[in-house]
Amino acid sequence: MTIIPPTSNHHTVILGKDTPMPLDCGAMMSDITVAYNTYGTLNEDKSNAILICHALTGDQFAASRQPVTNKDGWWNILIGPGRILDTDKYFIVCSNVLGGCMGTTGPKEIDTETGKPYGLNFPIITIGDMVRLQALLQDYLEIPTWFSVVGGSMGGMQVLQWAAAYPERCFSAIPLATAAKHSAQNIAFHEVGRQAVMADPNWCSGKYLEEDKVPRAGLAVARMAAHVTYLSESALHRKFGRNLQDRESLTYGFDADFQVESYLRYQGMNFVDRFDANSYLYITRAMDYFDLARDHGTLANAFKGTETRFCVVSFSSDWLFPTSESKEVVKALNAAGANVSFVEIETDKGHDAFLLDVPEMLQTIGGFMESTARSRGIA
Amino acid sequence: MIDANKLTRPQDIRVDLQLVAEMVESGSRVLDVGCAEGTLLDYLVATKNVDGRGIELSQEGVNTCVAKGLSVVQGDADKDLVDYPDHAFDYALLSQTLQATHRPKDVIDQLLRVGKKAVVSFPNFAYWQCRAYLAVKGRMPMTSDLDYAWYETPNIHFCTLRDFTVLCQELNISIDECVLVGGKGQILNYEVNSMRANLFAAQGVFLLSRD
Numbered sequence: 001m002t003i004i005p006p007t008s009n010h011h012t013v014i015l016g017k018d019t020p021m022p023l024d025c026g027a028m029m030s031d032i033t034v035a036y037n038t039y040g041t042l043n044e045d046k047s048n049a050i051l052i053c054h055a056l057t058g059d060q061f062a063a064s065r066q067p068v069t070n071k072d073g074w075w076n077i078l079i080g081p082g083r084i085l086d087t088d089k090y091f092i093v094c095s096n097v098l099g100g101c102m103g104t105t106g107p108k109e110i111d112t113e114t115g116k117p118y119g120l121n122f123p124i125i126t127i128g129d130m131v132r133l134q135a136l137l138q139d140y141l142e143i144p145t146w147f148s149v150v151g152g153s154m155g156g157m158q159v160l161q162w163a164a165a166y167p168e169r170c171f172s173a174i175p176l177a178t179a180a181k182h183s184a185q186n187i188a189f190h191e192v193g194r195q196a197v198m199a200d201p202n203w204c205s206g207k208y209l210e211e212d213k214v215p216r217a218g219l220a221v222a223r224m225a226a227h228v229t230y231l232s233e234s235a236l237h238r239k240f241g242r243n244l245q246d247r248e249s250l251t252y253g254f255d256a257d258f259q260v261e262s263y264l265r266y267q268g269m270n271f272v273d274r275f276d277a278n279s280y281l282y283i284t285r286a287m288d289y290f291d292l293a294r295d296h297g298t299l300a301n302a303f304k305g306t307e308t309r310f311c312v313v314s315f316s317s318d319w320l321f322p323t324s325e326s327k328e329v330v331k332a333l334n335a336a337g338a339n340v341s342f343v344e345i346e347t348d349k350g351h352d353a354f355l356l357d358v359p360e361m362l363q364t365i366g367g368f369m370e371s372t373a374r375s376r377g378i379a
Numbered sequence: 380m381i382d383a384n385k386l387t388r389p390q391d392i393r394v395d396l397q398l399v400a401e402m403v404e405s406g407s408r409v410l411d412v413g414c415a416e417g418t419l420l421d422y423l424v425a426t427k428n429v430d431g432r433g434i435e436l437s438q439e440g441v442n443t444c445v446a447k448g449l450s451v452v453q454g455d456a457d458k459d460l461v462d463y464p465d466h467a468f469d470y471a472l473l474s475q476t477l478q479a480t481h482r483p484k485d486v487i488d489q490l491l492r493v494g495k496k497a498v499v500s501f502p503n504f505a506y507w508q509c510r511a512y513l514a515v516k517g518r519m520p521m522t523s524d525l526d527y528a529w530y531e532t533p534n535i536h537f538c539t540l541r542d543f544t545v546l547c548q549e550l551n552i553s554i555d556e557c558v559l560v561g562g563k564g565q566i567l568n569y570e571v572n573s574m575r576a577n578l579f580a581a582q583g584v585f586l587l588s589r590d
Contacts, residue, residue: 334432341452343453367447368445368446
């Protein structure tokens with residue numbers, strides 16, 4: 001009989017109480033609430049802790065039911081008893097990022113100085129700031145070194161940032177479907193999304209919470225546009241083709257005649273219920289600002305002397321974070337003499353593949369985890 | 380899921396891989412180009428304590444290597460060696476892969492840029508069985524080592540021992556060591572540039588450097 005390991009949801013801790021945390025923009029932030037979940041049990045050596053970094057619209061509910069949507073954890077495919085990130089073996093931590101909207105301090109929380117939600121008074125944050133806060137959480141949990149830091153997309157950016165900023169605090173790193181910088185195309189898509197939000201009259205110049213309004217239409221459009229970038233042309237075709245939605249023929253109007261339209265509208269509307277519009281602005285901005293090479297002169301410099309073991313994974317049909325971006329990372333890691341493995345997984349599932357049941361990905365990560373655990377002495 | 384216990388272990392290593400391994404000094408930094416399932420790399424890590432890396436074209440190969448705990452990146456000898464810094468490794472290894480590359484000359488050049496030394500092994504197309512096959516049957520040779528039909532072989536740039544040593548001369552590469560292997564896996568003590576070497580060696584293993 002397998003003992004279900006303790007899943008420990010809805011933790012919050014206030015960090016930066018005595019010493020404020022500096023942000024890249026120059027501001028200082030104190031009393032930062034961090035919301036996080038843990039899965040599994042920390043061993044005596046504290047050598048089995050894994051940090052999961054979530055993507056743009058993800059949250060700390062990596063392997064437990066999301067309270068708003070009531071859906072299973074977004075990475076249940078990877079995390080659980082006997083799974084690749086085995087909760088019988090590892091202690092897994094996942095926290096909501098700085099600027100998020102699931103409990104960690106972000107633009108929708110109340111600014112104690114004004115008594116009102118931060119809104120656009122929230123400072124501009126970066127991937128570096130998110131990771132700095134996660135490092136404070138690591139200190140708080142008294143975990144000297146993560147056995148691994150794992151994440152895809154924006155989560156992968158955090159993984160790379162971790163490896164560059166705190167190499168001695170991560171034994172291994174698994175960046176998936178990611179890049180060391182946000183490309184012009186990606187910034188462009190984010191800008192479309194932000195402009196959609198800001199064009200919604202209910203956005204109220206960022207003060208919609210005070211006005212008791214929600215920029216639903218704007219945020220939904222932002223999500224719809226972004227969602228297309230997470231898929232691939234062939235996946236869209238396979239899923240929907242030109243199939244019509246609940247109708248026999250075209251209506252000669254602007255209803256969602258096509259299944260693909262109906263699907264996107266559904267994705268947009270669902271998203272609005274669980275995500276804060278200003279969080280979307282801030283977090284997309286953080287991704288746009290990410291550029292490890294700029295921060296370190298060259299990308300190879302970012303990883304100079306690292307002893308962290310890397311497993312980099314890209315997906316052939318991902319056009320948002322294409323394989324060429326992962327190869328840039330691998331090239332830099334090789335130039336830095338790092339221990340790096342890299343695989344491009346053949347799939348038509350696009351960028352979202354890292355969230356899905358893609359057996360080859362599970363095999364790669366599984367093999368890497370097992371061999372790395374052996375060398376770390378984790379049974 | 381790959382079971383690490385069922386993977387090939389060092390003792391099963393082929394004779395040509397064994398010979399390549401013998402040319403590598405203990406504790407050195409090694410890049411195995413075209414490392415397949417990591418048999419040689421695994422052997423070098425286990426027996427010579429090398430700091431090893433690999434490049435492999437197939438995703439399955441990389442996955443098997445990664446499951447063994449080896450650091451291997453998916454890539455192509457023709458395209459991806461240029462991404463490595465100069466002399467990043469003590470040895471760059473290319474075993475039984477030269478004949479499958481698109482630009483063997485550039486690959487050899489790159490091996491000796493990335494590695495201070497290179498170890499290259501390849502099948503000798505002037506081996507008497509190949510010659511006889513072509514002469515008698517009038518068809519592209521197929522032997523137990525080279526058992527692909529001409530239309531599906533990955534081996535697109537066969538060369539002979541002589542071809543290889545001439546190319547080394549042209550590229551100002553010195554052959555520091557050379558082991559010739561006969562059809563039954565026996566070591567042949569022939570001078571590498573001799574007629575009989577080119578006739579009786581089924582494969583050659585070369586340790587190369589550039590002054």
